[in-house]
Amino acid sequence: MTPVLYELRGRDDRLRFSPFCWRARLALAHKGIKAELAPMLFTDKSPIGFCESTTVPVLKDDFGVSMDSYDIFKHLDEHYPNAGDGPLIGDALAQARLNFVKVYTEQVMAVGFFRLVALDLVQAIHPDDREYFQSAREERFGMSFEEFNNVEVARGILDNAFKPLRGLLGSQPFMDGDAPAAADYLVFGFFIWAHIVSETSPFGETEDASDPLVQWRERMMDLYDGMARKSPRACDIPQ
Numbered sequence: 001m002t003p004v005l006y007e008l009r010g011r012d013d014r015l016r017f018s019p020f021c022w023r024a025r026l027a028l029a030h031k032g033i034k035a036e037l038a039p040m041l042f043t044d045k046s047p048i049g050f051c052e053s054t055t056v057p058v059l060k061d062d063f064g065v066s067m068d069s070y071d072i073f074k075h076l077d078e079h080y081p082n083a084g085d086g087p088l089i090g091d092a093l094a095q096a097r098l099n100f101v102k103v104y105t106e107q108v109m110a111v112g113f114f115r116l117v118a119l120d121l122v123q124a125i126h127p128d129d130r131e132y133f134q135s136a137r138e139e140r141f142g143m144s145f146e147e148f149n150n151v152e153v154a155r156g157i158l159d160n161a162f163k164p165l166r167g168l169l170g171s172q173p174f175m176d177g178d179a180p181a182a183a184d185y186l187v188f189g190f191f192i193w194a195h196i197v198s199e200t201s202p203f204g205e206t207e208d209a210s211d212p213l214v215q216w217r218e219r220m221m222d223l224y225d226g227m228a229r230k231s232p233r234a235c236d237i238p239q
């Protein structure tokens, strides 16, 4: 069968911004695997009703069903080890180190991105999903989106969170070395999420083209025939 990647869609079917689904998309592109992209709404999970998951991405292929972005990396390495650009993760030692990148990304950096784009994100989400999404996240954060969305606070978090990335990318082009792999996709998922839903830059009012992190983001945008750069943004599609 053609592999199918179930992913979140926004108010327009062309708006595909989920950071976790982007990880899976990039991992499939890395392996040179063409998948069918199947959309899902937060409030209609029937497309993934065949499995236990309540979240996307979900990948279904000849080898089974994988229900989490990180598990999709592992699944692809297990079943398509040498396809495309080779391993996403590598050996057990590499995986143990990658776990740190995942935790750092989701627990430190992601919060900054979320506080930067929360209100724009709600506008990018499908109208049927807005109330569900906003109330679930407001409960999780213990504050309204109007309070949570704070560009100054967000940039403070991101300035700190970006320091280790800049330190690394000052001496190598990708987080995984000379070429991109799982660590790059784990982190970049959040950059492309913010880029698709919002015009607010994570770097401040002006971006410094000599910043190694800005340069890395541009390289990531260009990967696989510019798939991230070509992805429609909310600002390009009228409400």
Ligand SMILES: N[C@@H](CCC(=O)N[C@@H](CS)C(=O)NCC(=O)O)C(=O)O
Residues within 6 Å of the ligand: 008, 018, 019, 020, 021, 042, 054, 055, 056, 057, 067, 068, 069, 070
């Ligand atoms: N651990 C999961 C997280 C996936 C996740 O949270 N996906 C969101 C979309 S960005 C989702 O499907 N949420 C469904 C919901 O909140 O009901 C992964 O990395 O794949």
